[in-house]
Amino acid sequence: MRVDNPILAERMREQATAPIGAADAPLFIANLTVAYADKPALWAIDYTAPVGGLIGIVGPNGAGKSTLLKAVLGLVPTVAGEVRVFGRPIGQARERIAYVPQRSSVDWDFPTTALDVVAMGLYGRIGWFKRVRRRHLNFALERLDQVGMAEFADRQIGQLSGGQQQRVFLARALAQDADLMLLDEPLAGVDAATEATILNVLRDLKAQGRTALVVHHDLQTVTDYFDHVALLNGRMIAAGPTGEAFTEATLLDAYGGRLATSEIRAAGAGD
Amino acid sequence: MDRTLIDLLLLQGGFNTTLVTVGAALLGAGAGVIGAFTLLRRQALISDAISHATLPGVALGFLASLALFGDGRIAWMLMLGALATGGLGILATQWIRDHTRLREDAAIGTVLSVFFGLGIVLLSHIQTLKSGGQAGLEAFLLGSTAAMTTSEAWLIAGGSAVVVLATLAMLKEFAAVCFDADHARALGWPVAKIDLAMTFLLLAVLSVGLKTVGLILIIALVIIPPVTARFWTERLGKMVALSGVFGAVACYFGAALSASAPALPTGSLVVLTAAAMFSVSLLLAPARGLVAHGIRLTRFRRRLMLRQALLRLDQGEPMVPRAMRRLIRLGVLDPEGAPTAFGRAMARDASHDHLLWTRYLARHPDEAFAVTGWGTRPITEVLSPDQVDALEAIDQ
Amino acid sequence: MSDVILADFLTIDLPAMLAGSLAALGCALVGNFLILRRQALIGDAISHVVLPGIVLAFIVTGTIAALPMMLGALAAAVVAVGLIELIRHLGRLETGAAMGVVFTTMFAGGVLMLERSAGRGAHLDVQHALYGSLEALLWLGPTDWASLLRPEVLAELPDEIVMLAAVTGSIIATVVLFYKELKISTFDAALADALGYPSKWIGVGLVLATGITAVAAFQAVGSILVIAMFICPPATARMLTDNLARQIWLSGGIAVLAGVLGYLLAAFAPQLFGTVGSLNAAGMIAVVAGLMQTLAMLFAPRYGAVAQSGFVGSLKRSKT
Numbered sequence: 001m002r003v004d005n006p007i008l009a010e011r012m013r014e015q016a017t018a019p020i021g022a023a024d025a026p027l028f029i030a031n032l033t034v035a036y037a038d039k040p041a042l043w044a045i046d047y048t049a050p051v052g053g054l055i056g057i058v059g060p061n062g063a064g065k066s067t068l069l070k071a072v073l074g075l076v077p078t079v080a081g082e083v084r085v086f087g088r089p090i091g092q093a094r095e096r097i098a099y100v101p102q103r104s105s106v107d108w109d110f111p112t113t114a115l116d117v118v119a120m121g122l123y124g125r126i127g128w129f130k131r132v133r134r135r136h137l138n139f140a141l142e143r144l145d146q147v148g149m150a151e152f153a154d155r156q157i158g159q160l161s162g163g164q165q166q167r168v169f170l171a172r173a174l175a176q177d178a179d180l181m182l183l184d185e186p187l188a189g190v191d192a193a194t195e196a197t198i199l200n201v202l203r204d205l206k207a208q209g210r211t212a213l214v215v216h217h218d219l220q221t222v223t224d225y226f227d228h229v230a231l232l233n234g235r236m237i238a239a240g241p242t243g244e245a246f247t248e249a250t251l252l253d254a255y256g257g258r259l260a261t262s263e264i265r266a267a268g269a270g271d
Numbered sequence: 272m273d274r275t276l277i278d279l280l281l282l283q284g285g286f287n288t289t290l291v292t293v294g295a296a297l298l299g300a301g302a303g304v305i306g307a308f309t310l311l312r313r314q315a316l317i318s319d320a321i322s323h324a325t326l327p328g329v330a331l332g333f334l335a336s337l338a339l340f341g342d343g344r345i346a347w348m349l350m351l352g353a354l355a356t357g358g359l360g361i362l363a364t365q366w367i368r369d370h371t372r373l374r375e376d377a378a379i380g381t382v383l384s385v386f387f388g389l390g391i392v393l394l395s396h397i398q399t400l401k402s403g404g405q406a407g408l409e410a411f412l413l414g415s416t417a418a419m420t421t422s423e424a425w426l427i428a429g430g431s432a433v434v435v436l437a438t439l440a441m442l443k444e445f446a447a448v449c450f451d452a453d454h455a456r457a458l459g460w461p462v463a464k465i466d467l468a469m470t471f472l473l474l475a476v477l478s479v480g481l482k483t484v485g486l487i488l489i490i491a492l493v494i495i496p497p498v499t500a501r502f503w504t505e506r507l508g509k510m511v512a513l514s515g516v517f518g519a520v521a522c523y524f525g526a527a528l529s530a531s532a533p534a535l536p537t538g539s540l541v542v543l544t545a546a547a548m549f550s551v552s553l554l555l556a557p558a559r560g561l562v563a564h565g566i567r568l569t570r571f572r573r574r575l576m577l578r579q580a581l582l583r584l585d586q587g588e589p590m591v592p593r594a595m596r597r598l599i600r601l602g603v604l605d606p607e608g609a610p611t612a613f614g615r616a617m618a619r620d621a622s623h624d625h626l627l628w629t630r631y632l633a634r635h636p637d638e639a640f641a642v643t644g645w646g647t648r649p650i651t652e653v654l655s656p657d658q659v660d661a662l663e664a665i666d667q
Numbered sequence: 668m669s670d671v672i673l674a675d676f677l678t679i680d681l682p683a684m685l686a687g688s689l690a691a692l693g694c695a696l697v698g699n700f701l702i703l704r705r706q707a708l709i710g711d712a713i714s715h716v717v718l719p720g721i722v723l724a725f726i727v728t729g730t731i732a733a734l735p736m737m738l739g740a741l742a743a744a745v746v747a748v749g750l751i752e753l754i755r756h757l758g759r760l761e762t763g764a765a766m767g768v769v770f771t772t773m774f775a776g777g778v779l780m781l782e783r784s785a786g787r788g789a790h791l792d793v794q795h796a797l798y799g800s801l802e803a804l805l806w807l808g809p810t811d812w813a814s815l816l817r818p819e820v821l822a823e824l825p826d827e828i829v830m831l832a833a834v835t836g837s838i839i840a841t842v843v844l845f846y847k848e849l850k851i852s853t854f855d856a857a858l859a860d861a862l863g864y865p866s867k868w869i870g871v872g873l874v875l876a877t878g879i880t881a882v883a884a885f886q887a888v889g890s891i892l893v894i895a896m897f898i899c900p901p902a903t904a905r906m907l908t909d910n911l912a913r914q915i916w917l918s919g920g921i922a923v924l925a926g927v928l929g930y931l932l933a934a935f936a937p938q939l940f941g942t943v944g945s946l947n948a949a950g951m952i953a954v955v956a957g958l959m960q961t962l963a964m965l966f967a968p969r970y971g972a973v974a975q976s977g978f979v980g981s982l983k984r985s986k987t
Binding site: 073075094095097098099101106107110111112113117120121123124126128129130131132156172176 | 703844845846847848850851853854855857858859860861862863864905908909910911914
């Protein structure tokens with residue numbers, strides 16, 4: 001449709017250029033709405049992730065935390081809205097993102113070793129048809145070492161403990177050398193050593209100016225672990241530096257009756 | 272439609288043909304009914320393993336009855352053989368699935384192809400024997416009612432009737448296990464035994480129907496009618512009944528049609544009739560059909576877009592050009608792109624409605640996203656007046 | 668071995684063994700990925716819809732030339748997989764049910780077309796489609812081992828074997844060339860997409876490879892044996908190793924072994940028992956493959972049922 005009206009045309013031009021200002025952000029989301037069949041799961045999410053942020057995505061079960069990551073990656077269809085990664089549509093920015101899926105979504109019986117899995121993170125750089133070389137495996141081994149898993153390199157992945165599996169997938173994300181990391185519940189059900197390792201790695205990444213979005217379920221540790229929070233319950237309740245976005249009021253808003261006030265206090269939310 | 276087909280459909284085609292046609296209809300009903308439960312137990316393709324696994328049984332039944340009675344084509348011996356190796360096929364599939372690292376799809380594929388291979392080997396052995404009647408065995412592959420004897424027809428009709436009656440007798444038990452096996456177990460139902468009965472009836476109906484529809488296509492009888500029925504209803508009882516009816520119609524029509532002219536294989540006609548009913552349902556069923564689904568989805572997207580645009584209008588935020596054009600068409604914005612009085616009122620209403628929806632989400636998060644129309648339809652259309660009043664009363 | 672017996676062997680038995688083994692090898696290599704993707708039954712569905720594809724190609728072109736048949740069958744495979752996805756998605760059905768609807772309907776259509784057309788006269792019938800016709804392959808020409816490689820003798824190779832060799836060769840090349848791509852898209856489709864290997868298109872490629880091998884093997888060994896070869900050798904290898912590359916080559920070896928052993932058993936076992944005639948070779952190859960898989964499922968060193976129950980047993984003993 002051609003627009004003859006000068007005022008409307010002006011507005012449209014404004015809007016067409018509007019996102020550019022935020023478009024350099026590692027992740028820019030505008031009006032993102034996702035629905036399964038005809039029930040909305042994410043409602044008009046607006047969000048801009050800061051460069052070098054270590055961001056916790058927090059919210060009750062079914063709040064759409066995993067759906068948000070999947071929508072960013074284009075793994076679930078969206079009804080409305082826009083996602084930009086470093087100013088580009090997701091299709092053109094895939095090499096700058098690494099994704100660590102939930103443990104339950106992986107076929108742990110697959111005939112492959114820990115080192116193999118980490119090496120897969122390099123496939124993008126290796127390119128079509130070319131084989132995995134010794135130097136690629138060495139690089140993958142270094143990443144495994146970075147998460148303290150070098151001695152398990154030849155182990156079939158199903159024979160690792162839950163925490164070890166999580167570290168292998170983190171090492172794979174490291175091998176991808178991405179600037180934006182999306183991690184879906186990496187700290188769920190892992191041992192203390194793994195938790196410490198993962199946090200160290202995430203902080204290193206932050207120090208290098210990379211950005212990480214981490215779906216997190218444990219309210220008690222949010223303030224210790226993350227400098228930014230995105231509080232989600234179908235819609236974006238609050239987003240920003242932890243001290244501002246993770247407060248008693250926002251938590252009440254997100255969790256409603258599902259959380260006792262004492263639990264919110266215990267979470268150490270600022271007020 | 273020619274004269275003969277109408278005769279056949281009206282059961283005027285002679286006693287034997289009538290018996291075959293009625294028997295086929297009973298078979299279809301039995302398969303449809305038991306198939307509905309199989310589908311709900313997510314075991315549709317186990318029947319593929321079972322049906323192929325019956326072939327060596329048929330061949331062994333032939334050899335056994337040849338040795339015992341001097342005639343290889345004694346129908347109940349063949350059927351017994353089919354039941355035996357079909358049952359063995361079920362056990363093998365379950366063992367592979369439960370006791371090795373191989374998954375169900377590989378287990379089914381292994382059993383169906385290896386048992387079938389064994390059946391072919393046995394058939395090739397039978398071909399070399401100097402006895403009559405081997406030719407009839409090929410009917411088990413693709414189904415044929417043409418050369419069916421009266422005793423075979425009685426066996427099929429009787430066997431199908433038994434399956435239908437047994438399934439009806441156990442309707443309540445099957446329904447309980449299909450709906451929630453753990454719950455049924457907690458209530459003290461013998462779930463494993465009920466499961467076994469269900470599997471046995473499936474095996475029985477597949478063995479009984481081999482001769483009519485053929486072992487390659489018979490699984491269509493336990494899959495297509497229930498899947499078709501699923502499009503028309505959300506209720507178990509109705510689905511089982513519909514599935515039985517669809518199965519009966521497909522078999523009845525297929526058998527009659529195939530008797531009307533030569534070179535019309537019964538199995539193919541039965542399956543194609545069932546597939547035609549499926550296609551119509553897929554497209555036109557009122558709630559789950561494609562057309563209805565498409566209309567619903569389009570409406571939902573429209574409502575969602577309108578609602579989000581109105582909210583943005585009320586907040587004074589920018590919106591996408593497409594939404595803007597839509598609002599102009601609706602008279603919410605004037606052609607200049609500025610809101611009209613009507614538009615302001617609508618935006619205010621939408622904003623208030625959304626506030627209530629947001630409160631609802633905050634207080635009843637579990638219900639909120641389960642309810643159809645959260646955030647897209649006026650809250651008064653979805654929630655009861657009491658609920659809306661309670662939400663209005665909250666002051667924030 | 669006397670000259671006459673050797674010549675018979677080279678003319679009758681060798682081409683059948685070659686065809687059986689080549690078909691088994693090609694199917695098994697593809698089957699590894701089908702099994703790991705939990706799509707073993709896609710192989711089942713595709714091998715069933717090959718029939719309507721071939722019949723339709725015959726009705727349209729009026730010939731039984733290899734190329735139109737191959738294209739017809741491939742088209743049928745793609746249509747079937749597309750329909751399965753469509754019905755599964757739009758009808759909200761589980762894959763198994765959607766598959767059951769699609770392949771039985773297409774197969775039924777194929778049988779009906781076959782019975783109604785003149786296809787029966789043209790060496791196209793349902794029996795052959797199911798059983799294959801390994802025994803009908805003859806290599807007229809070779810008289811002794813040394814003659815096998817002479818150009819004029821090679822020129823006499825049955826067309827089916829030449830096609831099978833070409834197809835199996837390209838499958839081997841494809842698996843070697845695309846090993847990395849197949850592996851990553853099978854293990855983690857999301858990562859494959861993220862790294863620029865479109866998993867959906869690799870999946871379509873796998874369906875095409877499945878279709879091509881199924882069609883090539885179909886003529887010689889029949890559609891049911893095709894399923895056995897897609898599944899049994901990879902499943903056997905799967906029981907024996909945790910290394911994907913090793914699993915693939917192992918499955919190839921197992922497939923060839925099953926092809927040779929199965930044929931020999933079918934051709935010569937009746938004579939050992941003093942009866943005349945021979946058994947269906949395609950069926951016997953499937954049975955041998957099934958037996959090998961059963962042995963592996965029971966006695967595989969680490970994952971076999973015996974070792975597993977022994978392991979569990981020893982754990983229990985160590986606890987007390």
